[in-house]
Amino acid sequence: MNFKKLAFRVRQANEFLQQNAVKAVNIHITLRNWLTGFYIVEFEQNGSDRAEYGTKLLEKLAKNIRIKGLSAPELSRCRQFYHAYPQIFGLITQKFKTMLPVDFLEDVMLVNSPNQILGSATQELQNNDTKEDLEHISNIFQFVSYTHFTELIKIDDSTKRRFYELLILKTQPTVRELKRQIDTLTYERVGLSDDQKISFAEVMKKIKPQQTIDLVKSHYFFEFLNIGQPHLIEENELEQALISHLQQFITELGNGFCFEARQKRILIGDEYYFIDLVFYHRILKCHVLIDLKTETAKHEHIGQLKSYLNYYKKNILESNDNPPVGILLVTNQNKALVEYAIADSDLDIFVSKYQLQLPDKSKLEAFINNELKNI
Structure with a gap:
């Protein structure tokens, strides 16, 4: 050597x-907080003196234990964590038994069969887990x-929560990125797609875009605008609402x-034109020009966007910039027309559909379970 x-x-x-030390610390913190939630629920249901503490239980407990990171709000979160993931109990008793106090095991583990668990709080557990x-x-x-x-425990729908668990296992996003994926309705977007597997693969690439196609979504949801009659909205009203x-x-x-x-x-020639919205993408180093239409995509819409992109390439593009990208947002993509309209273009033009109201929730359970089997 x-x-x-x-x-x-x-x-x-x-x-x-x-890396292993960090992983071990994370596991221990997760275990501590789950057990804390379990103990609190067990006390609330079976504590001999629970009536004495009432609604002030968590405040009094936090003052009594004086453990950094376990304030009353955090204790409430621990309780919520237990309610969201009661099945962790089965994992603990099988794989992490050595991490538990002996008296804890004697109190809650069983007497007759490994599938039975004592304690009122644990009645939430399902014994038929596969x-x-x-x-x-x-x-x-x-x-x-x-x-x-x-972030996961804030999601009430178990299938939706399982979807984001899958996303974490596949992409290891930061907490901030996970929150953004939840806030931008990634679950609903994948459920809306014709091919959920392809759509999910696109989501994974968009978490950190590597090329221009990665920054564009096939569907955009603007339900946060709370527009009551979306079919009546004008383009300038939609633009103003998005800016607001x-x-x-x-x-999104x-x-x-x-x-x-x-x-x-x-200014093109002797006539002024107006681009609805202009963004700069700091990761891909390019301008993104967005044109809004409150109708189905038409040939002239795409032609207009091509003109804007060519103008930017000739007059705005800096030496360290990548070529600009154009996104046409419409109520209907008219895919056949779009395919012909951009077939001979060397410009990055994308036509995406936007919706002002959320679609009905689709069944994603089979897709999610199948993906989890392959991890």
């Missing part, structure tokens, strides 16, 4: 063990941080969008 190899091996060992269920909960328990769990909800609009657009201009005036 020479000095170079020595230094490499020390760094390699440090990195490996440091092997796949246990493997899934094992995966998320070991690979999902507690800070991610704090700019933060939510940018969140995705990672990296920075607002630059509204009704951007450009």
Whole structure:
């Protein structure tokens, strides 16, 4: 071994063990908080003196235990964590028994059969969990941080929550990115698509876009505008509504969008034209021109957007910029027309459909379960 190899091996060992230490800490924090939630629920249902503490239980408990990170609001979150994931109990008793106090096991584990569990709080547990269920909960328990769990437990629908668990296992997003995916209705968007597998793959790429096609969605949802009669809205009204909800609009657009201009005036020949919305994408280093239409995509809409993009390429593009991208937002994509209209173009033009109201929730359970089996 020479000095170079020595230094490499020390760094390699440090990195490996440091990662394992972080993982172990995450698992222990998750376990502590789940157990805390379990104990609280068990006390609320069976505590001999529970009436004495009433609604002030969590405040009094926080003052009594004086544990950093377990304030009254955090104790409430622990309780919510237990209610959202009662099936973790089966995992703990099978895989993490050595991490539990002996008296705890004697109190809640069983007497007759491994599938029976004592205690009123644990009546929420389902005894018919399959092997796949246990493997899934094992995966998320070991690979999902507690800070991610704090976002997941806010989701009441179990299928929807399972979808985002799958997304975490597949993409390892930051907590901020997970929250953005939830806020921008990724679950509903995938459910709306004709091919959920392809749509889910697109979502994974868009978490960190690598090329221009990754920054565009096939469907955009503007339900946050709360427009009562969407079929009557005019283009200028839609534009104004989006600007009035700019933060939510940018969140819906995705990672990296920075607002630059509204009704951007450009001079082509001796006539002025106005681009509805202009953004700059900080990750892909390009301008994004958005044209809004309150109707089905038409040939002239695409032709107009082509003109804007060519203008930007010739007059606005800086040496360190990538070519601009155009997004035409319409109520109906008219895919056949779009295919012919952009077939001979070297410009990045995308036609996407927007909806002002959410679609009916689609069944995603079979897709999610199938994907989880392949992890």
